[in-house]
Amino acid sequence: MDRKKQAREIFRLLKKSIPEPKTALEFRSVFQILVATILSAQSTDVQVNKITKQLFRKYRSIKAFAEAPLEELQTDVSSVNFYRNKARNIQNSAKMIISGFNGKVPRTMEDLVRLPGVARKTANIILTDGHGITVGIAVDTHVIRLSNRLGLSEHKDPVKIEQDLLEITPEKDWPVVSHLLILHGRTVCNARKPLHENCVLFKICPSREE
Numbered sequence: 001m002d003r004k005k006q007a008r009e010i011f012r013l014l015k016k017s018i019p020e021p022k023t024a025l026e027f028r029s030v031f032q033i034l035v036a037t038i039l040s041a042q043s044t045d046v047q048v049n050k051i052t053k054q055l056f057r058k059y060r061s062i063k064a065f066a067e068a069p070l071e072e073l074q075t076d077v078s079s080v081n082f083y084r085n086k087a088r089n090i091q092n093s094a095k096m097i098i099s100g101f102n103g104k105v106p107r108t109m110e111d112l113v114r115l116p117g118v119a120r121k122t123a124n125i126i127l128t129d130g131h132g133i134t135v136g137i138a139v140d141t142h143v144i145r146l147s148n149r150l151g152l153s154e155h156k157d158p159v160k161i162e163q164d165l166l167e168i169t170p171e172k173d174w175p176v177v178s179h180l181l182i183l184h185g186r187t188v189c190n191a192r193k194p195l196h197e198n199c200v201l202f203k204i205c206p207s208r209e210e
């Protein structure tokens, strides 16, 4: 099967098994998804949602994040990994949005990746899930692993994998490609013990073990 056909079949089956593919992070504004996504690096969405529930009650605007005493903000997020850096990045992003972007979270990849703590993956999430603008596909460790296992890309580099996924999937699917692969990766195609026998992709997966 060529790669485009393989991709079409994979995403048809995944869409059938995951009817509502969306992020598990909880947010009510574009800035809140920026905060949640920065916090989520190497932490679980469950942990992040626990923190942001209180955090978004306490800091109700971009200005509030910008003006908070840094040590207090760090304490407020201290149950995630790398919390000192993450809090600093959140605060500096808030300051830059206020001073350089009129208080509005940027709407382009080029501007978003200028914010501290925001690389291409985070920017794709903010654009797609926050602004509803899709120009790319967020590639995290699940997307890397599944793209390799499913024969969608042989690369390890997230930028090259994103390029491959953009080439072989129709534009209308771009907003859900990442969510579908992440959710399937979390629930079935785990890193250590993929549940081949319970997998809807078993018949077409080049990495299945009978």
Ligand code: SF4
Residues within 6 Å of the ligand: 149, 150, 188, 189, 190, 194, 195, 196, 199, 200, 201, 202, 205, 206, 207, 208, 209
């Ligand atoms: S068949 Fe196995 S390796 Fe392939 S996607 Fe399913 S769980 Fe992953």
